[in-house]
Amino acid sequence: MHDITKLIVAKTKTRFFCNNCGYESAKWVGNCPSCKEWNTFVEEIVSKPSKGVVSWEQNGNKSRSSVPKRLSEIDVKEQPRIITSDVEFNRVLGGGIIPGSLVLLGGEPGIGKSTLLLQVALALKEFKILYVSGEESDHQIKMRADRLGFKSDNCFFLSETNTQQIFKHIGNLVPDLVILDSVQTLYSSLIESTPGSVSQVRQSAGEFMKYAKETGTPVFIIGHITKDGSIAGPKVLEHMVDTVLQFEGDMHYSYRIIRTSKNRFGSTSELGIYEMTSEGLRQVSNPSEILITHRTGDLSGSSIGATLEGNRSLLIEVQALVSTAAYGTPQRSPTGFDAKRLNMLLAVLEKRGGFRLGLSDIFINMAGGIKVEDPAIDLAVCTAIISSHEDMELPDKSCFAAEVGLGGELRSVNRIENRISEAEKLGFKSIYIANPGRKKINGSYTIEIKSFEKLVDVFSDLFG
Numbered sequence: 001m002h003d004i005t006k007l008i009v010a011k012t013k014t015r016f017f018c019n020n021c022g023y024e025s026a027k028w029v030g031n032c033p034s035c036k037e038w039n040t041f042v043e044e045i046v047s048k049p050s051k052g053v054v055s056w057e058q059n060g061n062k063s064r065s066s067v068p069k070r071l072s073e074i075d076v077k078e079q080p081r082i083i084t085s086d087v088e089f090n091r092v093l094g095g096g097i098i099p100g101s102l103v104l105l106g107g108e109p110g111i112g113k114s115t116l117l118l119q120v121a122l123a124l125k126e127f128k129i130l131y132v133s134g135e136e137s138d139h140q141i142k143m144r145a146d147r148l149g150f151k152s153d154n155c156f157f158l159s160e161t162n163t164q165q166i167f168k169h170i171g172n173l174v175p176d177l178v179i180l181d182s183v184q185t186l187y188s189s190l191i192e193s194t195p196g197s198v199s200q201v202r203q204s205a206g207e208f209m210k211y212a213k214e215t216g217t218p219v220f221i222i223g224h225i226t227k228d229g230s231i232a233g234p235k236v237l238e239h240m241v242d243t244v245l246q247f248e249g250d251m252h253y254s255y256r257i258i259r260t261s262k263n264r265f266g267s268t269s270e271l272g273i274y275e276m277t278s279e280g281l282r283q284v285s286n287p288s289e290i291l292i293t294h295r296t297g298d299l300s301g302s303s304i305g306a307t308l309e310g311n312r313s314l315l316i317e318v319q320a321l322v323s324t325a326a327y328g329t330p331q332r333s334p335t336g337f338d339a340k341r342l343n344m345l346l347a348v349l350e351k352r353g354g355f356r357l358g359l360s361d362i363f364i365n366m367a368g369g370i371k372v373e374d375p376a377i378d379l380a381v382c383t384a385i386i387s388s389h390e391d392m393e394l395p396d397k398s399c400f401a402a403e404v405g406l407g408g409e410l411r412s413v414n415r416i417e418n419r420i421s422e423a424e425k426l427g428f429k430s431i432y433i434a435n436p437g438r439k440k441i442n443g444s445y446t447i448e449i450k451s452f453e454k455l456v457d458v459f460s461d462l463f464g
């Protein structure tokens with residue numbers, strides 16, 4: 001390990017950093033050579049003489065020294081993980097918190113990142129936890145904790161942004177877990193850039209990385225990202241940390257999803273689902289039930305897709321509204337679904353299905369504010385559009401799982417058995433899928449499996 005102070009040049013020096021990916025350059029460039037973004041470079045002061053400042057080790061804290069070991073002597077037993085009371089959180093981490101791991105929780109501001117980590121911290125009563133916040137005062141945190149309804153004597157709060165000060169308190173407290181809210185507010189006295197700048201974010205996170213690895217203490221870092229990506233943070237940090245969790249969801253909806261986008265200790269296809277309530281985030285163990293609205297009244301334009309999110313099968317309601325364009329140019333407005341994909345499906349419906357949609361406004365909405373990328377949703381989107389266009393309801397208790405190709409053909413999707421059993425579990429009567437061809441469906445189901453090769457065949461089955 002390098003002593004950080006030795007790396008520092010004695011005079012003030014500036015470098016240019018890409019705000020998007022953290023690429024470092026000696027001079028300003030318009031187009032980032034690494035991530036190809038334009039106008040992302042900012043100038044930052046990267047060093048200054050470091051008199052009277054201390055890093056983690058210089059603070060009198062002991063480091064765990066490492067000696068070379070024979071590979072045959074290394075014990076490969078699973079490291080004991082800290083299992084939290086939150087099943088969804090354990091799942092996205094790959095089965096609990098690994099000692100010495102550095103975990104980044106990224107997401108848009110106000111989405112509930114602090115609430116989630118505070119909730120996890122308060123529920124881990126037998127562990128000493130240090131919650132460091134540069135965002136909120138102790139009053140605000142206390143009020144939030146009271147609202148969550150947990151009581152823990154082992155959760156300590158510190159309102160501080162200077163990393164050297166934080167390490168001083170860590171040295172005295174010796175916590176079992178550290179939470180930093182947020183990385184954008186942290187600053188290290190070892191370099192002179194402002195908090196939130198690329199070099200400061202990298203430096204602060206680097207110091208905590210060293211601390212986590214040398215003491216075996218897990219560290220959680222909250223990082224804000226904005227839609228235009230103007231705040232440096234998560235993207236720069238992603239390669240440094242062990243695990244990256246993305247907290248997603250629309251602020252106007254109550255559902256929140258955590259995805260694992262990187263994990264050195266587990267799978268990256270995990271997903272956790274929560275509902276935001278006034279008492280904090282509630283784990284949702286059976287998401288399909290709440291993502292399908294209880295159907296009443298006029299139901300044309302509503303279709304259910306059997307999708308996979310990560311490793312979990314989810315039934316999601318697709319709503320479509322097709323109406324005559326009020327103004328010159330028809331609108332195509334998808335929410336939770338890719339706009340290009342929608343245009344492609346509309347072209348297929350026109351060309352292969354003979355439906356005249358060119359002069360209509362078309363709105364698509366995934367219920368619950370969830371973003372769906374699984375191509376298996378294609379058939380549900382197409383049936384929802386035609387159901388609205390023809391003003392005819394789809395048969396009750398039927399759902400769809402197939403990709404639609406440019407020729408109007410249906411393509412089979414992966415893990416069809418999981419989708420079928422989820423639909424069956426929720427009491428669906430029929431599921432429309434693509435002709436499995438070489439792929440046989442295992443298992444016996446009471447749900448009717450309707451298999452088709454072409455989109456038009458599905459429509460003639462549904463609408464006659």
Ligand SMILES: [Zn+2]
Pocket residue numbers: 018019020021022023032033034035036037040
């Ligand atoms: Zn870049």
